[in-house]
Amino acid sequence: MLQVLFLIGALTLVVSTMLETQLLFAKIAVRRTAEAYLAAAGGLATAAMLRQLAGEIQANGPASTLTVQPLAPQCASTAACAFKIAATYAVTGSTVTGGGTDVAQNLQTDVLAQEARVSISMVVSVTDAAGSPLLTRSELLTVRTFAAPPYAAVSGAADAAAPTALVAEGDTAGCDPSAPSTCDPDATTVDDTRISASRVCQPLMPGNSGSCPVPNGPVYEGNPVNTAWQNGNIALPGRAR
Secondary structure, three states: OHHHHHHHHHHHHHHHHHHHHHHHHHHHHHHHHHHHHHHHHHHHHHHHHHHHHHHHHHHHOOOOOOOOOOEEEEEOOOOOOOEEEEEEEEEEEEOOOOOOOEEEEEEOOOOOOOOEEEEEEEEEEEEEOOOOEEEEEEEEEEEEEOOOOOOEEEEEEEEOOOOOOOOOOOOOOOOOOOOHHHOOOOOOOOOOOOOOEEEEOOOOOOOOOOOOOOOOOEEEEEOOEEEEEOOHHHOOOOOOO
């Protein structure tokens, strides 16, 4: 009788161990799938944010106060809806409101460009079909906005959990390579991503007198300017260049 009980106990232990192992592998598989969807969700959430910003700027102008509505939960795959993705956003600063301790470099203020900077915090999440959270990731984004298409573009991004993330999350407007003093001393490479603006006088256009100060040549060239602003992405503790 004791031998039978021992065998039953041993069998129960083996079955229990097998079930626990299967459950562990199932959890690992779910997490790996969720991680893959989380990576894809970041790009989807960023694209949705840019579409919203572009629509607002196109409708209300680049000097308007921008807001970004959440990305509603949606199926992560068209094949099944075992996972859902969603995102929330917070506009944490803008050069339109001005002030602050950070400096947005090389803003092109020409009326045709009206370039500005916006700092945005984005939280992307993956849930199961019932909406229970599985994974989340927070990103800090710097966005360049314009009065003309594409109206908004991401110029820098950083994982909010990164202990040594850059203050401006990346290259926001580059610098003048011919003037090294205008370049970021901490940058490993020098990129000139500034926006230049020029106007050409066309004497035969309606409203012109028929002459130009400089015939058929540029009569105005916008100069990028530096603007103080409250960059919400650098107000977080532990952030340093």
